[in-house]
Amino acid sequence: MRWGPFALRxxxxxxxxxxxxILVLSILPLATGGLEINTPEGASAVSLQDGVLTVGFPLEVYNGGYFDIDDVKVSIALDANGTVLRSTSETMNVRSGMVNHLDPTFSFDLGDLEPAMLASMLFERSEMVLDIDVEGKYALGLVGANVSYQRTVDWEPLVSSLVISPGEPSWEENGTAIDLLVRYSFDASSLLQGMETGMELTLLG
Amino acid sequence: MVVPVLLLLSVTSLLDGAGGEEFVSQLALPELTTMVAALGMVVVALSFFRGFYPQGSMSRMAFGVASMAAAGVWLWTFAKGGSILLEGGDMELGIDYTAIVLLLLGAVALRGAFYVAEMLSYRKEWLAARS
Structure with a gap:
């Protein structure tokens, strides 16, 4: 026996x-429907606090394959006229042979926006480009995959139908000052409901 | 070498039949099939000449190493360099399997090294047979 050539062969x-x-064990289970993704009914949560918009998408992922899906990251970007809000979820792992409960959460700091853009998002209906990017590694990290989904979505204003009734102000003297009562109304997004509202008026004369 | 070409032809035919002409175009499958067939013939030709020479000869080793080098190029071409990108409508799918291709190239390199080891191993017998 010639051990050198034998060992190499x-x-x-x-x-x-x-x-x-690796190829057979990684491709076959996925090709035969071994990956299921379910969204629990009404589980997504959107909240706005201290100027940070937080969106949560709980997912149930069943991985019927033989390998874990590692380093799964989801990125969401909103592009409005060149201004981008971007958020990336934490890295997640989808274990094989079980249902995995994932809770990717995305936070968008509206304070990062320019005042004019923030005002536009607050008060105007517009179109935005939503870009969702999912990436992960499979088969012991030997195969990486990246899926991008891009579409234009309608952005509903957080505040709409703002009506100020300056025609019938009522006022009363308060010492040396005058208290002026101005009635106003607006429709608010459910994100804003329950929050305090402030208004600043400047009288010019 | 025949099986990959048949596989590529089948995939092309299936995609064409299922309305996936766009993917056929993005993956350049017709050109890839031609390249894989051409490079495959080079590998077959080099392997054929390798078989002419006895174990221990430099010629056998040279054709063996050359055939494995050609097989490496063939593999890299067939695997499209280890990554593919498909675009359709609003979606884009990228798959990077470079590590898998590198593992297979490692196996091809070992096969190339085998011909060097085989020449060294049988060299004395070959020289003795010549004299």
């Missing part, structure tokens, strides 16, 4: 068999 065959086994 066995090594080559072993590597080929290893790759073949």
């Amino acid at each position: 066995i090594g080559a065959v072993a590597m080929e068999l290893l790759v073949a086994a």
Whole structure:
């Protein structure tokens, strides 16, 4: 037996068999519907606090394959006329052979926006480009995949139908000052409901 | 070498039949099939000449190493360099399997090294047979 050539040939065959086994074990379960993604009814949560818009998308992912799906990251970007709000979820792992409960959360700090853009988002209906990007690694990290989904979505203003009734102000003297009562009304997004509202008026004369 | 070409032809035919001409175009499958067939013939030709020479000869080793080098190029071409990108409508899918391709290239390199080891191992017998 010539051990040198034999060892090299066995090594080559072993590597080929290893790759073949990884390919079969990774592709077959996924190709035969071994990956299921469910969204629990009404589980998504959107909140706005201290100028930070937080969106949560709880997911139930069943991985019927033989390998974990590692380093799964979801990025969401909103592009409005060149201004981008971007948020990336924490890295998640989808274990094989079980249902995984994932809770990717995305936070958008509206304070990062320019005042004019923030005002536009607050008061105006517009179109935005929503870009969702999902990436992860599979088959012991040997295969990486990236899925991007992009579409234009309608942005509903957080405050609409603002009506100020300056025609019938009532006022009363308060010492040396005058208290002026101005009635106003507006429709608010559910995100804003329950929050305090302030208004600043400047009288010019 | 025949199986990958048949596989590529089948995938092209299936995608064409299922309305996936866009993916056929994005993956450049017709050009890829031609390249894989051409490079495959180079590998077959080099392997054929390798078989002419006895174990221990430099010629066998040279053709063996050259055939494995060509097989490496063939594999890299067939695997499209280890990554593909598909775009359709609003979606884009990218798959990076460079590590898998590198593992297979490692196996090809071992096969190339085998011909060097085989020449060294059988060299004395070959020299003795010549004298």
